[in-house]
Amino acid sequence: MALGGKIATWFEGRWHEGNLPVMGAADHGTWQGTLVFDGARFFEGVAPDLDLHCARIVRSAAAMGLSAPMEAAEIEEIIRAGIARFAPDAALYLRPMMWSCEGSAAIIDPQPESTAVAICLEELPMPMPMPGEMALTVSPFRRPRQDTALTEAKAACLYPNNGRIVAEAKRRGFNNALSLDLEGKVAETASTNVFMVRGGEVFTPVPNGTFLAGITRARVIDLLGREGLAVHEVPLEVSDFVEAEEIFLTGNASKVMPVTRFEDAHLQYGPVARKARELYWAYAHEGVSL
Numbered sequence: 001m002a003l004g005g006k007i008a009t010w011f012e013g014r015w016h017e018g019n020l021p022v023m024g025a026a027d028h029g030t031w032q033g034t035l036v037f038d039g040a041r042f043f044e045g046v047a048p049d050l051d052l053h054c055a056r057i058v059r060s061a062a063a064m065g066l067s068a069p070m071e072a073a074e075i076e077e078i079i080r081a082g083i084a085r086f087a088p089d090a091a092l093y094l095r096p097m098m099w100s101c102e103g104s105a106a107i108i109d110p111q112p113e114s115t116a117v118a119i120c121l122e123e124l125p126m127p128m129p130m131p132g133e134m135a136l137t138v139s140p141f142r143r144p145r146q147d148t149a150l151t152e153a154k155a156a157c158l159y160p161n162n163g164r165i166v167a168e169a170k171r172r173g174f175n176n177a178l179s180l181d182l183e184g185k186v187a188e189t190a191s192t193n194v195f196m197v198r199g200g201e202v203f204t205p206v207p208n209g210t211f212l213a214g215i216t217r218a219r220v221i222d223l224l225g226r227e228g229l230a231v232h233e234v235p236l237e238v239s240d241f242v243e244a245e246e247i248f249l250t251g252n253a254s255k256v257m258p259v260t261r262f263e264d265a266h267l268q269y270g271p272v273a274r275k276a277r278e279l280y281w282a283y284a285h286e287g288v289s290l
Contacts, residue, residue: 005123029099033157036060037097067112139177146209165190192251246270
């Protein structure tokens with residue numbers, strides 16, 4: 001599935017133009033779902049935290065039972081070489097992925113040494129926070145716990161559940177939805193981590209194994225803390241978001257995005273969300289907070 005415009009794909013040691021087929025019909029990862037990936041961004045001439053994204057796919061591969069054929073530094077080097085194939089002002093989605101080609105004698109589990117690698121770079125504009133609406137609802141679909149799914153990996157097999165969360169929300173006129181864990185606490189949205197503001201302080205769900213505590217999330221927490229804003233990682237319920245003065249989202253695709261409507265309540269693109277976005281952009285370009 002092509003996300004945007006021009007695509008460059010690295011596979012089997014070299015770059016190819018376009019959306020290259022990389023998986024076979026009998027590859028273990030094709031029919032058993034043992035594929036992990038990561039996503040990073042290049043925009044305005046910078047690729048913030050690319051090293052951390054490359055390190056995470058190696059960890060995800062290990063969690064899936066795969067043996068990564070290369071280390072994070074080599075993945076980063078290949079991605080940076082690929083970025084040079086695009087215009088300097090391009091906005092890119094950077095996606096390394098790994099999967100198993102063979103299974104064990106039991107078929108279901110992967111042969112670690114059969115792990116394949118591909119890296120796909122795609123032109124994809126960075127969404128702007130305004131104009132437009134980011135409407136959020138609450139999903140009826142729950143997130144699995146770490147004892148029911150491989151939640152510690154950024155695994156492709158987890159995303160069909162995320163997809164139905166978005167699809168159901170869109171049918172009701174929303175862009176995305178809060179998803180709850182099996183105990184009824186807010187985990188994240190279908191595609192992002194989530195923050196809320198109340199009384200001038202920032203709150204975000206405490207990592208409990210039901211969602212990936214993202215790289216952009218961690219960066220924003222650090223940047224806000226350096227600015228003197230209190231950020232609390234605590235269990236949150238839907239009622240907390242009902243009372244929120246601001247809600248904003250963090251993730252690789254959009255980095256920091258304000259929510260302008262939660263259910264029927266309209267929200268401001270408030271000062272904390274604006275500060276979080278400003279701080280992140282300053283970090284991305286300069287490596288320092290404002």
